[in-house]
Amino acid sequence: MAQTMVTETVPVSRPGRVKTLLQEMVKNKISYLFMAPFMLLFLVFTVAPVLTSIGLSFTYYNILEAPRWVGLGNYRLLFVDDDVFLIAVSNTIKFAVVTGPVSYVLAFLLAWLISQIPVKYRFIYTFFYYTPAITSAVAMTVVWTYLFSGDRYGLINTWLIKLGILNEPFLWLQDVRTIMPVLIIVSLWMSMGIGFLSFLAGLQNVSKELYEAGAIDGVKYRWQQLWYITIPSVKPQLLFGAVMQIVFSLQVFDVSVQLAGMPSPLYAGHTIMTHSFDYAFIRFEMGYAASIAVVLFLLMVGLNRMVFKVLGSKE
């Protein structure tokens, strides 16, 4: 593992360096061959599309005619004239600001609590919390529409009326005030995903010796252990979990379309993703939709870069 980069070896003159680099690459051609299938698909379906999106975002393109250069026109339209986009951005940010941190902290806390109990009981709890994350948002729709149904058949309405909190059924999925909170609750329910597993696995593997050493150094309480020993040892997992959670929170789409509809009442459940989908696959204004995707891309990568600064460990 302690391999150093070959290119960093002896500083040679420029043409010489290019030559040695090429020689090194030829020598390692088997390594590149191994990577070829992944790299090829990755270039065609990830790298090229990202670059194409950026290119398309400066054009007007409806698929039928050739793209027409419009410069920053799409972006100007987005941020100055498209009120619905601003609603979508504000909804997405509201959603992400709540869902991201809450699910992140909850995932860590639950994983930590589970790591405190004996191994034989851990799986059943892991199962409780992880299973919602692997259910499909589409399949769960039948449950949520029933629970939050706006008539008296809705289970939540029935219960609240019985308890005397409500006098008449409330339209949870049609009322502008409750659409977002419902989307947030549903998403939180299914957010103990890959990040949660990462925390759980990381926490189970913090070495016992660290705790013993800590005990000698005067670490007495569980919270002290958590703060001084556990958290620093799982920092790489914390970073991975944060990256996963940020992407999860900003890409909200399925849940909104399924529960709030498309378009949702007064755009109360409209997100950046649904806005982009609307322009791309309903109106076929690919250039404009691409600019929306680029904004989302920059938002995700930008936020993640910040998280890397905070949690990234230098090794």
Add this chain to the structure above:
Amino acid sequence: MTTIVKGRRIDWGGLFLYVFLTLMGFVMLTPLVYMVSTAFKPISELFLFPPRFFVMNPTLKNFYSLFQASGTTMVPFSRYIFNSLVVSMVIVVGGVLISALAAYPLSKHDMPFRKAIFNLVILALMFSPQVTQIPQYIIMSKIGLMNTYFALILPYLAYPIGLFLIKQFLDQIPDVLLEAGKVDGAKEWTIFWRIVMPMLKPAWATLSLFIFIAAWNDPWSSAVYTTTEDMKTLPYALTTISGGANAIATVGTVGAASLLMIVPTVIVFVVTQKMVLETMAHSGIKE
């Protein structure tokens, strides 16, 4: 680490821990229990007032009607299941293999651009694949792959999270174990299949789980890349049978279909869970 009763003194902290975890667990499971309950409810119970949470007289009728006729569409429900199975299986097998192949040199070889390629993969973790959908759609429609299995499979084969996880897992396997093969004069290809792949078992089991969930649950690719009903997959079919004017009449059927969608993912998780935790222990990002 903790036991509830230590000697004769009750460990209140430990007790509280179990109570809290169990209560939270039940809250999390409630929607799923309700889904199972709905799938087995006869028509009479679906329209009960006041509504009931649990089923009283469970029936398989919802499942029968699901397979007999799928409402307005001419395609039998089993066709969607078949499409979903084919697409998910190919993505799982292909995706795992492609990721493992790429992870091996990325972790164990020392060639130019190794670090740059890995950084590119890390960058790909930072955004969701959905932001690349528009150009992907344009590519698919221009090269005539719309309405084929290729359109549903190809874009999902190179899965950055998968490459990342396998590479991290490989990093902690000592090089010495691989050197043994090299001394015997084995070719890289042989080393990969004979030594690396068996050692990677927990990692590819984990990857199979994640890729399967992603592929199986994805309503998007089928909505965008296919226009004919016989190419649609299960999640998309669900969105169409649950929508429309007759939505309420088919609540039980939708419940049955939804349950059929969730069961495979749960089974795959139960089967792979031990290996998943083993793999995820190495999932941290170290810069």
